[in-house]
Amino acid sequence: MPTYKLTVNKKKYEVNADADTPILWVLRDHLNLVGTKYGCGIAQCGACTIHLDGKATRSCVLPVSSIGNKAITTIEGLSEDGTHPLQEAWATHDVPQCGYCQAGQIMTAAALLASNPKPTEEEIVTAMQGNICRCATYNHIKDAILTASRK
Amino acid sequence: MNTTTYNRRSFFKVSAVAGGGILFGFNMLTAQKTEAGVAEVLADANQINGYIQIDSKGIVTIMSANPEVGQNVKTSMPMIVAEELDVAWKNVIVKQAPLDTKNFVRQVAGGSQSLRFSWKALRTAGATARQMLINAAAQKWGISPSECTTNEGVIRNSKGQTVTYGEIAAEAVKMEVPKDVPLKNPKDFKIIGKNTTNVDIKAITTGKPLFGLDYKREGMLYAVALRPPAFGQTLASFDDKETRKVNGVKDVIKFGNKIAVLATSTWAAIKGQKALKATWTGDTKAESTEEHDKKMLAFLDTPSSAPKRNDGDVKTAFANADKVLERTFHGPFMPHNSMEPMNFFANVTADKAELVGPTQRPEETRKQVATLLGMKEDQVSVEMTRIGGGFGRRLMWDFALEAAEISKLAKKPVQLVFTREDDMTAGLYRPATKYKFRVAIKDKKVTAYHLTGTGINGQNFVRETFFPAGAFENLLMESHNVESKITTAPWRAPITNFLAFAEQAFFDEVAREIGADPVQFRLDLFEQARVNAQKGMKFDYDVDKSIGVIKLAAEKSNWGKAEKGVYQGFSAYYSHNTYVAEVAEVVMQNNQPVIKRIVCAIDCGIVVNPVAAINQSEGGVIDGIGHAMFGDFSFVDGKPQANNFNKFRLIRMSEVPKVEIHFVPSLNDPTGLGEPTLPPVGAAIANAIFAATGKRLYSFPFAKELGMQGS
Known part of the structure; x- marks a missing residue:
């Protein structure tokens, strides 16, 4: 198996994995970073969203061999101590029900706010359309993003 | 603290709120290992009872007994204990308890019953512990307990002396367990009724391991199984040559009608599963939606020899009618589609089985696993992780049995993982159903009501004790079952999730x-039902509460006075002991109906944690809208026609309306919210869509019936 050098949450890792292994499983099974979730495996639900050089990316269809030098950020590395404005807004609005999809929701929202700090409600809906919440916390997610964007 | 704390053996019993006189035991000794890493709890914690530990600094650990599936029990149930114990919520740490039938009652997440069944037990646990702390303080001071009061973990006597719960806890555990401790007047609640943030919020938003799929054990292998692609098929033969070539694959094991691939990573197991070549046999011709439909439609015209309810004289009323209105409704199968696919950890050795994972029903899981393995129940342990959605799917135990069997055969700890495709195609589904409604109308009044229900693998497709039973003097309800090899299971608000739509749209x-x-x-x-009840007619709902939510929804939605271009639809349904009425508002955009707002009125008694209750209620509404609009699932020759989210459409943010939740103020004991807001919403939107378009809807998914884009 080939070896890959990865930068995840500013830390360097070396992993042995088949070239076609989606980075989702490298994170979860090899690096024990289980915050990134498996939902569908075909980039339809957004539960596996990570940042690749700051851009929201579906990790379930992204082979480890395609990462190259790009920096990976996962929910575990979004902030030092869980105080990213979105993480705080998620608590303010008590967003989660089951909570399983929320890491992916936060990562998608964080990439949105990084490129568009004051999105309109419509822009939020467009950005979040790829993330499914089966418990349907959608209105709370929207409110939390608006709150975070006002900080 | 890492130690196991043993205290005095004691035992007391409390009666539960529901079911009248059921006695539940609380073993005062729980060898409860606390998790390492919770630094706030000191090692000197004293176990006051099965729910409560208090350390010398006054940090209170409250065990959460029920599975947390997103319904907020892990926060709201400990709130109830803390309320009666009288401690500050900021000093409370909540821990998930494992299955422990000695200490806890009904460790189930299902039927929207957690709060209703545990309400009195949780309050009693808190109040009894508080009394023991008071009694210990009174003994220390040499005074009567009646001279003591408490406030947020501090006991004070009439001379002004104080002692904290933490200081007296070690003495309190030596106290006799008091009986019949009075509970607080709900008017004095300080924690119950206050918005309280999810106790797992930080772990969820920072990606800490919480869920079943996050669970790991040294030496564990990941297992992915290949199951029959169609219902009714059996495994004839298989070739695992290519599978065994996959890096990381350690073993391939046939178990029953299935094959498990075991590997050192999930991805290797998935690749191994895809590389398996299997042949399957079996006649599956009968298991097509088309065939099911023919059988169900035939049943709708077949009188039942054993009606579920037969009041008055329906036959004569129909014979004398001016007009008969008859409509038929069609409900498809539905997968549960929890975001966390099915999974379970099992470690089966010669003399014990350890099970860890997301289950809504740990006790039944233990029983089933013990039966499978030929073990005694006390040889099987079940630990519950946080659950990434259940919707009824995790009331079943098939995945736990599979994990146990694979672990036993592999002689290894195993994490069984369903791919999304496995989850959707090897599911247990909401049964497909059909309903035929008939009413006899004479002089502009309904004189008789006749409902025939049928569906796949269900015991009863009607609800003969629910409204409108009681409202009509002549009423007939019948149910027919169609047997099938397709496995079915409860799905959020079983039966009523479609029946309520059909009934309330027909109304x-x-x-x-x-x-x-x-x-x-x-x-x-409902007024007629009140009159009929006085004449001795029996039914299961409360007329005043039913009327209460209807009036509240009408008032809050400004029913009948919507602004121009806004079309309203009304629906009301009682289920799971909770009363709900909903008004949907639809506008036309680009010639298509768009749902803009749902106003939802609820009577669920005392609202324990409003912020979570609103979230849960909204979730039920939006889930109901999503499946009514887009839910479509069918079979051809036993094979499911959708296997992932590219083929099964779930509601997304752009399709979600504003949802307003209004609770009827109440001091009644609480009832649940996991399900009751879902059943009525389909009809609320269908009725609003009719008001907007003039088109009646009789089948899910509405988007398809309306010819909407992307449906």
């Missing part, structure tokens, strides 16, 4: 047929 049509306002029509029927 809208009946109201308009006789020229009545849909809200007034229902209010009149």
